[in-house]
Amino acid sequence: xxxxxxxxxxxxxxxxxxxxxxxxxxxxxxxxxxxxxxxxxxxxxxxxxxxxxxxxxxxxxxxxxxxxxxxxxxxxxxxxxxxxxxxxxxxxxxxxxxxxxxxxxxxxxxxxxxxxxxxxxxxxxxxxxxxxxxxxxxxxxxxxxxxxxxxxxxxxxxxxxxxxxxx
Amino acid sequence: xxxxxxxxxxxxxxxxxxxxxxxxxxxxxxxxxxxxxxxxxxxxxxxxxxxxxxxxxxxxxxxxxxxxxxxxxxxxxxxxxxxxxxxxxxxxxxxxxxxxxxxxxxxxxxxxxxxxxxxxxxxxxxxx
Numbered sequence: 582x583x584x585x586x587x588x589x590x591x592x593x594x595x596x597x598x599x600x601x602x603x604x605x606x607x608x609x610x611x612x613x614x615x616x617x618x619x620x621x622x623x624x625x626x627x628x629x630x631x632x633x634x635x636x637x638x639x640x641x642x643x644x645x646x647x648x649x650x651x652x653x654x655x656x657x658x659x660x661x662x663x664x665x666x667x668x669x670x671x672x673x674x675x676x677x678x679x680x681x682x683x684x685x686x687x688x689x690x691x692x693x694x695x696x697x698x699x700x701x702x703x704x705x706x707x708x709x710x711x712x713x714x715x716x717x718x719x720x721x722x723x724x725x726x727x728x729x730x731x732x733x734x735x736x737x738x739x740x741x742x743x744x745x746x747x748x
Numbered sequence: 749x750x751x752x753x754x755x756x757x758x759x760x761x762x763x764x765x766x767x768x769x770x771x772x773x774x775x776x777x778x779x780x781x782x783x784x785x786x787x788x789x790x791x792x793x794x795x796x797x798x799x800x801x802x803x804x805x806x807x808x809x810x811x812x813x814x815x816x817x818x819x820x821x822x823x824x825x826x827x828x829x830x831x832x833x834x835x836x837x838x839x840x841x842x843x844x845x846x847x848x849x850x851x852x853x854x855x856x857x858x859x860x861x862x863x864x865x866x867x868x869x870x871x872x873x874x875x876x
Binding site: 615616617656657659677678680681682683684687688690691694704707708709710712713715716717718719720721722724725 | 762850
């Protein structure tokens with residue numbers, strides 16, 4: 582019994598570490614579109630994987646840890662707020678979807694869409710200018726592309742990595 | 749007969765809606781919205797309101813937030829952020845302000861947007 586909990590904890594830590602690494606590295610990849618919030622969203626690969634593989638509480642723990650640790654690496658401390666809001670919304674969408682929807686890229690796209698929408702909403706609260714919502718359509722378009730891509734990657738992970746059976 | 753709502757179908761519908769908003773919104777917003785006046789907003793406050801069609805207002809407008817500077821340059825009817833002390837430089841890379849989509853520097857809480865001329869205006873610049 583205890584051995585399984587340790588195995589599960591180790592697994593979750595690995596997923597979190599992978600997510601965090603990818604999150605930090607991605608910060609240094611320049612995107613051709615100069616829009617705040619447009620990025621590959623590679624960390625979502627692991628969030629999606631966790632949503633399909635683990636329980637809701639476990640997935641939330643992985644994401645929370647990644648958001649908090651990721652803030653340590655970000656040059657701008659307020660980005661923690663954007664990250665937190667975006668990730669919360671993304672989880673709220675992806676956790677139920679992972680139970681009901683078999684198509685991983687679809688879950689990934691909707692999760693990423695929720696993530697970016699949350700970030701724009703947070704940016705609006707901080708800058709208090711409604712014009713920032715004009716960025717939303719462009720973000721949603723980019724999300725359809727990047728979300729599908731990360732979803733396909735997550736799907737490959739889900740298929741190829743064997744589930745840990747409780748012994 | 750009981751009809752069960754398929755989650756996947758709903759998900760597809762929402763994704764289609766997201767794409768539609770993305771495409772229609774981008775077309776609507778990207779090519780419209782140019783106006784004669786420009787507002788430079790720092791931390792929620794309008795710092796400058798400039799008539800960019802007036803050549804006399806050409807120049808560099810410096811805004812500072814928490815010790816970090818952004819320089820907004822007005823020249824020949826175009827507005828852009830030419831210098832910014834911020835980590836992502838998105839504001840500089842955005843280039844010229846060309847639609848209702850504003851130039852934002854999120855770390856420095858700076859927004860540059862088109863605006864209507866103030867009703868009954870006197871000076872072309874509003875300096876706070």
